[in-house]
Amino acid sequence: MSVISDETGKPFNLSMLVYDTRYRSITIQTFAFILFMAVLAWLVMNTYFNLQALGKDFNFGFLGARAGYDINQRLIEYTNDSSHLRATFVGLLNTLLVAFLGCILATIIGVIAGVLRLSNNWLVAKLMTVYVEGFRNVPLLLWIAAIFAVFTEAMPQPRAFRGDNPAANMLLGDSVAITNRGTYIPAPTWGDGSMFVVIVFLLSMVGIWVFGRWAKKRQDATGEILPTFWIKLGIFFLPALLVFFILGRPIGLDYPELKGFNFSGGIHMRNSLLALWLALSLYTGAFIAENVRGGILAISKGQTEAANALGLRSGRTMSLVILPQALRVIIPPLISQYLNLTKNSSLAIAVGYMDLRATLGGITLNQTGRELEAMLLMMVIYLVLSLLISGAMNIYNSSVKLKER
Amino acid sequence: MSDKSFVRTEMLGEQAPPLTEVGIVKWMRANLFSSVSNSILTLIGIYAIYYLASHLVPWFWYSIWNAGSLSECREIREAAYGDVPSACFAVITERWNQLLFGFYPQHLYWRPVLAFVLLFVALAPVLFNNLPRKMFIFSAIYPFLLVWLIWGGTIWGPMAVAAGFVVGWYAAKILGDRFGAIAAVGGGILAAIIWWMFLAGPIAGGLSSVLPIGIEAVTSKDLGGFMLSVIIGVTGIALSLPIGILLALGRQSNLFFIKSICVGFIEFIRGVPLITLLFTASLLLNYFLPPGTNFDIVLRVIIMVTLFAAAYMAEVIRGGLAALPRGQYEAADALGLDYWKAQQLIIMPQALKISIPGIVNTFIGLFKDTVLVVFIGLLDPLGLTGAIRATTEWNGIYWELFVFVGFLFFICCFSMSRYSMYLEQKLRTDHR
Numbered sequence: 001m002s003v004i005s006d007e008t009g010k011p012f013n014l015s016m017l018v019y020d021t022r023y024r025s026i027t028i029q030t031f032a033f034i035l036f037m038a039v040l041a042w043l044v045m046n047t048y049f050n051l052q053a054l055g056k057d058f059n060f061g062f063l064g065a066r067a068g069y070d071i072n073q074r075l076i077e078y079t080n081d082s083s084h085l086r087a088t089f090v091g092l093l094n095t096l097l098v099a100f101l102g103c104i105l106a107t108i109i110g111v112i113a114g115v116l117r118l119s120n121n122w123l124v125a126k127l128m129t130v131y132v133e134g135f136r137n138v139p140l141l142l143w144i145a146a147i148f149a150v151f152t153e154a155m156p157q158p159r160a161f162r163g164d165n166p167a168a169n170m171l172l173g174d175s176v177a178i179t180n181r182g183t184y185i186p187a188p189t190w191g192d193g194s195m196f197v198v199i200v201f202l203l204s205m206v207g208i209w210v211f212g213r214w215a216k217k218r219q220d221a222t223g224e225i226l227p228t229f230w231i232k233l234g235i236f237f238l239p240a241l242l243v244f245f246i247l248g249r250p251i252g253l254d255y256p257e258l259k260g261f262n263f264s265g266g267i268h269m270r271n272s273l274l275a276l277w278l279a280l281s282l283y284t285g286a287f288i289a290e291n292v293r294g295g296i297l298a299i300s301k302g303q304t305e306a307a308n309a310l311g312l313r314s315g316r317t318m319s320l321v322i323l324p325q326a327l328r329v330i331i332p333p334l335i336s337q338y339l340n341l342t343k344n345s346s347l348a349i350a351v352g353y354m355d356l357r358a359t360l361g362g363i364t365l366n367q368t369g370r371e372l373e374a375m376l377l378m379m380v381i382y383l384v385l386s387l388l389i390s391g392a393m394n395i396y397n398s399s400v401k402l403k404e405r
Numbered sequence: 406m407s408d409k410s411f412v413r414t415e416m417l418g419e420q421a422p423p424l425t426e427v428g429i430v431k432w433m434r435a436n437l438f439s440s441v442s443n444s445i446l447t448l449i450g451i452y453a454i455y456y457l458a459s460h461l462v463p464w465f466w467y468s469i470w471n472a473g474s475l476s477e478c479r480e481i482r483e484a485a486y487g488d489v490p491s492a493c494f495a496v497i498t499e500r501w502n503q504l505l506f507g508f509y510p511q512h513l514y515w516r517p518v519l520a521f522v523l524l525f526v527a528l529a530p531v532l533f534n535n536l537p538r539k540m541f542i543f544s545a546i547y548p549f550l551l552v553w554l555i556w557g558g559t560i561w562g563p564m565a566v567a568a569g570f571v572v573g574w575y576a577a578k579i580l581g582d583r584f585g586a587i588a589a590v591g592g593g594i595l596a597a598i599i600w601w602m603f604l605a606g607p608i609a610g611g612l613s614s615v616l617p618i619g620i621e622a623v624t625s626k627d628l629g630g631f632m633l634s635v636i637i638g639v640t641g642i643a644l645s646l647p648i649g650i651l652l653a654l655g656r657q658s659n660l661f662f663i664k665s666i667c668v669g670f671i672e673f674i675r676g677v678p679l680i681t682l683l684f685t686a687s688l689l690l691n692y693f694l695p696p697g698t699n700f701d702i703v704l705r706v707i708i709m710v711t712l713f714a715a716a717y718m719a720e721v722i723r724g725g726l727a728a729l730p731r732g733q734y735e736a737a738d739a740l741g742l743d744y745w746k747a748q749q750l751i752i753m754p755q756a757l758k759i760s761i762p763g764i765v766n767t768f769i770g771l772f773k774d775t776v777l778v779v780f781i782g783l784l785d786p787l788g789l790t791g792a793i794r795a796t797t798e799w800n801g802i803y804w805e806l807f808v809f810v811g812f813l814f815f816i817c818c819f820s821m822s823r824y825s826m827y828l829e830q831k832l833r834t835d836h837r
Binding site: 025028029032033036043046047049050051053116119120121122123124127133134136137138139140141142145146149153339343344346347349357361371372375378379382383386387 | 435436437439443446447449450451453454659660661662663666672673675676677678679680681684685688689691692693694695696769773774776777779780787790801803804807810811814815818819822
């Protein structure tokens with residue numbers, strides 16, 4: 001007969017704190033907690049004494065003070081009389097602007113490059129490999145500096161556009177001028193009744209969505225497939241264009257024109273923004289291309305063959321069978337690429353783009369001498385930004401994720 | 406019946422396949438012009454190549470390698486070729502030493518070069534496992550040798566720091582024999598810390614006054630160029646892997662407090678740009694440390710870059726841990742292995758193998774990120790291109806410097822990624 005030893009009857013002694021697995025985790029955690037608190041206290045004490053020795057205090061009052069510096073690129077109203085807080089906001093919006101533009105362009109470039117890399121066209125596949133390896137293996141900062149140099153050094157001066165036989169020409173029917181002082185593109189002008197056009201356009205977007213749902217329901221019920229793409233395309237353009245012409249073309253374009261030494265009119269996109277945007281997009285696009293390629297390769301060949309056996313055309317095979325499955329593989333790394341792009345936008349420092357780091361972490365920090373507060377605030381903002389982006393993308397991810405029982 | 410036959414009696418000789426089915430024509434039809442859309446893509450591709458080549462080929466072809474300044478370069482070009490695009494690589498032939506070594510004293514270049522060569526000796530047993538295992542001894546010594554060769558000074562400083570590890574190890578061994586594993590780990594770490602904090606300094610000082618063995622010292626502000634990138638990159642890579650493993654284990658642990666600390670640390674580091682951490686290292690570290698502490702800026706940068714890479718590494722390794730089937734953990738438990746033994750023998754070898762691509766990508770990212778130190782005033786290769794452009798001789802030169810620096814980074818990063826592919830192939834044990 002076996003003897004079942006009963007440990008519970010044993011009296012508690014100190015060595016059990018280390019050798020008994022029931023208590024050991026508590027011991028280790030208590031020890032770690034004490035150590036952590038001690039280190040934290042040590043850091044806070046050091047900071048306190050260092051601040052005292054320097055005659056500084058820790059408060060964020062400086063954010064309300066007058067900033068006193070200009071920001072050349074701003075999305076909201078800002079003058080040098082505005083507060084540091086407002087300057088921070090301007091910087092944050094600029095960061096968001098370049099991150100948003102960059103994510104869109106990087107996704108487009110990445111998807112195209114990733115798909116083309118798998119193309120059976122040898123030349124294009126090799127070209128895309130060169131692009132991807134070239135951008136992935138060279139520091140982003142170098143690309144930013146190089147692309148910025150392309151804009152500022154290799155582009156013509158505004159005066160080169162002057163004269164009957166100018167050295168440089170505007171692109172796209174005299175509407176876009178790329179100069180070494182920035183790129184000028186046409187700006188929309190909003191006349192009377194333009195509101196209606198916009199409203200009709202938004203309504204047709206809703207219409208597209210409603211139509212899509214209706215067509216899907218109909219297909220489920222009757223098995224009949226409508227040419228949804230062309231109908232949606234029609235809804236997208238026709239009503240808005242119709243209203244646009246009925247109301248006598250209320251939305252116009254303000255073309256940039258060469259006046260004096262520089263262009264005026266239109267939208268002036270600064271070289272700093274353009275260079276940063278392009279460099280971030282091309283760099284991140286190379287990484288996204290690899291994710292897209294990996295995602296498509298991860299779908300087994302049997303899926304394509306099964307779809308072919310069912311009689312699906314190659315376009316439908318892609319959109320109904322391959323892509324929905326590949327997306328599940330692609331999206332999680334895509335999220336982290338978006339996060340990387342947002343964080344990498346802080347390299348704006350290299351081209352003088354006034355992002356969050358340049359306003360709050362740059363001029364404000366230097367002017368007020370509040371390194372501790374400014375850096376902490378900046379880190380918290382970036383942290384919140386990252387968490388928001390990853391949160392939003394995770395919600396999207398869980399909506400396309402494989403639903404298992 | 407006539408002897409006319411309607412069936413051939415002898416075979417015809419084999420004919421050559423049609424021209425469109427052999428050789429280059431078939432290859433082109435299959436790979437370049439298989440359909441209309443493919444043909445269009447090919448034409449676009451050819452145009453893109455032509456466009457790039459028409460600009461780049463003459464630029465490289467007419468490049469000038471011997472000149473003292475950019476204007477001299479232009480004069481030579483005017484005299485020799487006329488008005489053509491031409492690269493002025495003379496800037497590289499004249500300033501290559503700055504781009505590679507920063508302002509490191511010229512007569513001491515042999516030291517970083519020796520350190521760089523020895524780096525491959527130290528790396529060899531890590532990279533290729535058919536080399537004798539004893540070479541790991543050199544790999545262990547190498548970090549201290551690197552510090553001594555680059556910064557110079559007395560040999561006793563690095564030796565005293567290295568001795569700390571020996572002290573810790575012996576303390577752990579003695580305590581382990583008597584009181585068990587936990588006491589060994591704690592005691593070892595404590596002994597090493599005590600050694601470093603109180604004994605290492607005076608002993609190194611004493612020894613160097615008795616036996617002054619040393620080489621000429623070089624300060625951190627003279628370090629720069631590609632050498633600086635390699636130093637930061639290699640130390641960061643070597644240190645971030647173990648820290649990353651510990652963080653990943655901490656994050657997977659079921660000890661709530663340890664897990665929270667690790668999650669908090671990883672998410673914080675991954676949430677902020679590296680540049681803010683570098684600014685923290687240069688501006689804020691003085692606030693967090695006891696008054697009067699001031700340590701080397703390169704060391705601070707290495708610490709920050711290491712922590713940054715370690716957080717990313719932890720996530721990569723966590724992915725590897727999560728990809729392991731639960732049965733592996735249970736099998737380790739069933740064999741009666743304790744936590745560390747199970748990690749060392751069962752879990753980590755498999756988890757690390759799965760995460761090789763991610764780990765190497767993190768390494769490449771870290772190495773590329775070393776150029777960011779330019780923003781806190783260190784002279785990395787990119788910062789030096791600015792410094793060279795600021796001189797009167799080379800004012801206005803861009804592309805040649807970018808091409809050179811980009812080429813250096815490309816070689817390093819590309820070979821790292823190729824090595825990881827080789828490693829993946831070698832370690833693949835599943836049947837395909």
